[in-house]
Amino acid sequence: MVNELLTYCPNKNDGCPYKGQRQLLITHIKEECLFTKLSCYNEECKEIIFKKDLPKHMENCKARMVKCENCEAKVQLSILEGHKSNCPVKNIECSFCHTTRIQSEHTLHLEECPEKPVTCHHAEFGCSWEGRQLDLLDHIDSCSYEPLKGFFNMYKQRNEALEQENQRLKTNIQELNSTVSLLENQVTAMSNWLSNFTDSKGILSNSEGQPSGSSAHELILSDDDHMKNEIENLSFNLMDLDAIMTENMRMQEEIQSVKNICYGLRMQMHYLLMERRGGEPSVGTAGPTNSVVRTGLNGHIGIGRTVPPNNSKSSPDSSSELNTRPLRPLGPESPRQEKL
Numbered sequence: 001m002v003n004e005l006l007t008y009c010p011n012k013n014d015g016c017p018y019k020g021q022r023q024l025l026i027t028h029i030k031e032e033c034l035f036t037k038l039s040c041y042n043e044e045c046k047e048i049i050f051k052k053d054l055p056k057h058m059e060n061c062k063a064r065m066v067k068c069e070n071c072e073a074k075v076q077l078s079i080l081e082g083h084k085s086n087c088p089v090k091n092i093e094c095s096f097c098h099t100t101r102i103q104s105e106h107t108l109h110l111e112e113c114p115e116k117p118v119t120c121h122h123a124e125f126g127c128s129w130e131g132r133q134l135d136l137l138d139h140i141d142s143c144s145y146e147p148l149k150g151f152f153n154m155y156k157q158r159n160e161a162l163e164q165e166n167q168r169l170k171t172n173i174q175e176l177n178s179t180v181s182l183l184e185n186q187v188t189a190m191s192n193w194l195s196n197f198t199d200s201k202g203i204l205s206n207s208e209g210q211p212s213g214s215s216a217h218e219l220i221l222s223d224d225d226h227m228k229n230e231i232e233n234l235s236f237n238l239m240d241l242d243a244i245m246t247e248n249m250r251m252q253e254e255i256q257s258v259k260n261i262c263y264g265l266r267m268q269m270h271y272l273l274m275e276r277r278g279g280e281p282s283v284g285t286a287g288p289t290n291s292v293v294r295t296g297l298n299g300h301i302g303i304g305r306t307v308p309p310n311n312s313k314s315s316p317d318s319s320s321e322l323n324t325r326p327l328r329p330l331g332p333e334s335p336r337q338e339k340l
């Protein structure tokens with residue numbers, strides 16, 4: 001009885017006009033009612049749709065799978081654009097010969113594309129030919145650089161060897177420079193110490209301090225020898241470098257400046273030696289002093305014949321000190337003189 005009552009579809013408010021016997025309602029809702037709400041068949045799509053709209057939605061659903069026209073793989077519509085630009089079989093047109101092929105073969109094609117503009121193999125040596133890859137072999141046959149390629153390659157290798165050599169020499173020079181500054185520091189320290197010594201020695205000799213003075217001299221002598229050895233080693237290194245670097249003017253100039261500094265150091269050493277001698281109690285006459293000193297100096301400039309003898313820059317303090325403290329007369333040949 002109740003089942004035969006006419007009743008409306010529960011989706012009436014959404015628009016279903018159904019009105020029928022209550023016993024048929026379940027079948028209507030399950031199978032016929034177009035206003036039943038369903039979720040989209042595509043899992044990624046979260047939309048809820050009336051049954052009547054579903055076929056239309058499925059055609060346009062953003063989450064539906066579509067076929068890539070190049071590789072025929074099924075991809076989601078939303079990522080199709082991204083896939084297309086990376087699709088392994090995407091067709092690419094060669095911009096030189098305008099033929100088309102899949103992306104994976106394009107790189108290989110570019111290497112041999114006959115229309116690709118290329119330069120001559122010898123362009124790095126000066127051939128200015130430019131043309132299609134197709135014509136390159138013909139050009140090589142007539143290229144005037146081709147017969148010389150053996151020479152050019154030799155020249156190139158030589159150039160590379162020289163660059164490496166250059167690099168090595170630069171490192172050497174840096175090492176030498178640091179040695180030089182080390183020596184400069186030692187000279188400065190020594191000269192400071194020496195000036196203390198000469199000041200106090202004046203007092204000492206007044207009060208009969210002779211023995212301590214001479215032991216201090218021996219100390220200076222051993223220091224001197226040490227420094228001298230170091231400078232001589234340095235100058236040997238420099239001469240070696242000089243022989244290697246005749247082909248490289250710029251490098252040679254740098255060496256020159258290092259030598260100049262060494263020369264300056266030598267001059268300072270000399271000055272220090274002179275001053276030490278000047279501090280000794282004089283036994284000689286005042287006669288030949290200057291000439292002896294000069295000969296000692298000139299005979300001693302063994303370090304570099306290429307060094308310009310006037311080096312005003314490197315020893316400004318020694319000349320000024322010479323002015324304020326004139327050299328004392330030097331005794332007759334001392335054993336020290338021969339070592340110089």
Ligand SMILES: [Zn+2]
Binds near residue numbers: 009016018032
């Ligand atoms: Zn209905």
Ligand SMILES: [Zn+2]
Binds near residue numbers: 047057
């Ligand atoms: Zn959908």
Ligand SMILES: [Zn+2]
Binds near residue numbers: 068069070083089
């Ligand atoms: Zn594809």
Ligand SMILES: [Zn+2]
Binds near residue numbers: 095
């Ligand atoms: Zn091509």
Ligand SMILES: [Zn+2]
Binds near residue numbers: 122127128129140145
């Ligand atoms: Zn050429």
